[in-house]
Amino acid sequence: MAKLKRIMLVEDSQHDIELIMAALAANNFVNEVFVARDGAEALDFLYGRGQFAQQPNGDLAAVLLDLKLPKIDGLEVLEQIKADPALKFAPVLMLTSSREEQDLIRSHDLGVDAYVVKPVSFYDLVGAIKQIELFRDSINELPDSVS
Numbered sequence: 001m002a003k004l005k006r007i008m009l010v011e012d013s014q015h016d017i018e019l020i021m022a023a024l025a026a027n028n029f030v031n032e033v034f035v036a037r038d039g040a041e042a043l044d045f046l047y048g049r050g051q052f053a054q055q056p057n058g059d060l061a062a063v064l065l066d067l068k069l070p071k072i073d074g075l076e077v078l079e080q081i082k083a084d085p086a087l088k089f090a091p092v093l094m095l096t097s098s099r100e101e102q103d104l105i106r107s108h109d110l111g112v113d114a115y116v117v118k119p120v121s122f123y124d125l126v127g128a129i130k131q132i133e134l135f136r137d138s139i140n141e142l143p144d145s146v147s
Contacts, residue, residue: 005061007033010042010077011095012069019122020064020095023129031061039072043080046087060090067096067103075106082111 007029011017017035024033036042042065044050063081067074074094081087093114094107107115116128 004031005059007031007061007064008036008042008045009033009064010036010039010069010074011064011066012037013066016066016118019125020129023122023125026126027129029129038070039074039077041071042077043072046081060087062091062093064093064095067094067098067107075103075110078107078110078112 007024009017009020011020021033024031034045036045042063045052048055065074065077069077074096078092078094081090081092088111091113092111093116094112095116095118096103097118098104099117104115118125118128
């Protein structure tokens with residue numbers, strides 16, 4: 001049996017991390033989840049730098065990326081992922097509280113796969129995660145070389 005790909009959650013709010021992890025569990029996600037608490041840590045993990053130099057990052061099932069992050073913001077992380085030939089096909093889902101039009105436009109300009117405004121209630125978050133799963137499993141098509 002093939003090993004499940006990892007999900008990377010890039011989020012600085014402990015409260016939001018706990019809610020997202022609970023929503024993933026409620027939707028029966030069994031993928032390992034790596035949590036990066038800022039954009040710099042996310043990029044270090046993706047590129048095997050610093051504390052992650054000896055740790056293989058493996059294939060990513062998805063990146064759940066907050067927009068407003070310390071050190072390096074989510075838009076810059078997104079830009080670097082989508083500009084890298086080795087990472088550009090990894091599904092990146094912006095999971096943010098920002099409803100600002102310029103954030104939405106810039107995210108799509110940079111190649112985000114989905115832009116999801118964090119729901120206020122846990123029940124709504126579970127539903128949003130379910131929709132992400134349906135998108136990933138049913139709708140999203142990737143070239144054969146990356147699936």
